[in-house]
Amino acid sequence: MQLLSAQQIQELDAYTCANEPITSINLMERAAEALCEEIGVREGYLHLTIICGKGNNGGDGLAMARLISKKGIPVQVIVIDYTTNSSPNFLINLKRLPKKNLAFTETKELPTIPPENIIIDALLGTGLSRPLSGVLADVVQQINSLTNRVISIDIPTGLFCEDNSGNNPKLIVQAEQTLTFHCPKLSFMFAENAAHVGHFSVLDIGLLEQKSGVVSANKWVKEKEVKALLRPRHPFSHKGTFGHGLLLAGRYGSMGAAVLSAKACMRSGVGLVTVHAPALGVSIVQTAIPEVMCSVDTGDASIESLPKLDHFSAIGMGPGIGKEKDTANALKRLLQDCNVPLVLDADALNILSENKTWLSFLPANSVLTPHPKEFDRLAGPSESGHERWKKQREFAMRYNCVVVLKGAYTSVCNPAGQTFFNSTGNAGMATAGSGDALTGLIVGLLAQGYSPTEAAIVGVYLHGLAGDIAAKKQGQEAMIASDIIKAIGSAFLRLTT
Secondary structure, three states: EOOOHHHHHHHHHHHHHHOOOOHHHHHHHHHHHHHHHHHHHHOOOOOOOEHOOOOHHHHHHHHHHHHOOOOOEEEEEEEEEOOOOOOOHHHHHHOOOOOOOOEEEEOOOOOOOOOOOOOEEOOOOOOOOOOOOHHHHHHHHHHHOOOEEEEEEOOOOOOOOOOOOOHHHOOOOOOEEEEEEEEOHHHHHHHHHHHHHHHHEEEEOOOOHHHHHHHHOOOEHHHHHHHOOOOOOOOOOOOHHOOEEEEEEEOOHHHHHHHHHHHHHHHOOOOOEEEOOOHHHHHHHHHHOOEEEEEEOOOOOOOOOOOOOHHHHHHHOOHHHHHOOOHHHHHHHHHHHHHOOOOOOOOHHHHHHOOOHHHHHHOOOEEOOHHHHHHHHHHOOOOOOOHHHHHHHHHHOOOOOEEEEEOOOOEEOOOOOOHHHHEEOOHHOOOOOOHHHHHHHHHHHHOOOOOOOHHHHHHHHHHHHHHHHHHHOOOOOOOOOOHHHHHHHHHHHHHOO
8 A cells, every 4th residue: 555645645536536537525425424434333423523624624524524413413513713715625515514413613712522522633634734823723732632532534633744843743633543544644654643643544435546657655564465475385395495594693691582583583484594693502592492403603602703604595683692893793794795685683783883884785685674773873863753764765775775664663665765664563562572583584584585675574564463463362561572473373374364
C-alpha cells in the first residue's frame, strides 16, 4: 500500500471521480458510509458529537450525522463558524440534514458537550500546511481540554500530512483514534505525532489507485505484500538449498545476544547456521542451540578474528560483541573482505559510529538495523522522527545500503530512495534481545537468497507479527525476546496457510 501525499490524494480523488465515474458528492457519501460502518461496529454509535468545519472534511461529518440520525440515533452536530467560505459538498450535505434526532448548532465557540459523548473531529482534512490560528485554534484547544474520547476523520485537525516540524503541537487535536481514508498519512509514522493520531484505521473508499498512475516512494507494508515476497519450498530441497548463515556475536557476559540471534536465524528457514564466538562462549551456544554449529575465535572473552568466509551465503555481526579494539579491527576486516550479503547491528553499528570513515568500506546493499539512538550516532541527532527519516533515506542512498530503523512502525529504506513502513509489532517488543532476534531473522532470509530489501521487509514484518502473536499469549508487559522467537513459526504459518 502506498503512502500518498496530500496532493497525490487530491489527484487520486479527481481521477476516481473522472474515471469510475462517480460524482464528488457521491464519493463523499461513500466515505460517510464507511465511517458509519466502522464506528457502528466498534462503538455501537453510543452518543456522538460531530464537530464540523466548512470544507470537505466537515461535509464528511455532516453526511455521517445524517446517516446515523436516520437510524433513529440522536446526534449532536456543531459547525464551527470560522469562515464565510464553504465547500460545495459541505453546503449540499448541510441542506440534507434531517430535523429529527439531530441537535444542530453553528457557532464560533464550542458549546457544552456531555462528557459521555464521543467527539468526532471533522474540522479540517489533509490540505493544511500552516499552524492553526483564530477560531479554529481556540476550538482545538477547547477540545483537547475535555475528557471526552475523540475520533478524528481522515487526519486530526491541525496535523500536517507530512512534515510537522513547523507546526504547533498545542494546536493539533489529540485523538484517541483516527479513521483515515485509503492509506495512512506519512505523519502517522512518526513518534512526535502519536499523541494526536492515536490508533489509526484505514478505510477503503474505492479510489482507483492502480489505474491512476499515482506513484509514491513510501509504502505501508501489509500482509498481502509480504505474502507475495515469500518463496515456496520445493519438496526436493535439502539444507544446502536454503543457505548457510554466519553470525559473529557475543562476548563474555553477553552471550545471550548470540543465542537469541542464532535461534531466530534458525527459525527463518535457513539451512545451516554457524555462530563465530569467543572461546568462553562456545559451550553456551552449543548447549543452548544444538542445531547450530560453532566457530571458535582466537579471543577468549571477545571476538578478535574472522573465520574463513568462503562457504557462507550471508553474514551478520553485532549482537553482544562489545567495542574492544580487536573486535573493531575484526569488523573493519569483515567490511573489506565480505563478498556476501551482510547485516550489521548493535555494537557493530556503534563501532562504525566511532569510525565513520569505515562507512566507505560498506559492501553494496549491506543491511544496517539501528534503533533511533544508534542511528543518531551514525548520522547525527534529529529533532523529530520526520527529520530522522529524511536522514535515514539520505544515508541509505549515499552509502548504497539498506537501513532498517527500528521503532513503532519500523522503516526500511533502500538505495533507490524507497521507504517501507511496517504494520506489525507492538510496544511489548521493547525488550532486551528483540533486536538480536531481528538480526538473526534477516541474516537467515538473506542466506536463502532473498534480496537485501526483500529480506529486510519480510524479516521486519515476520518479527513484528511474531511479537503480536506473543503479546496475545503473554501480554505486552510480560513478553520477552524468547517469546517472539518461539512465535516465528506461527507467524510463518499465518502467511503461508
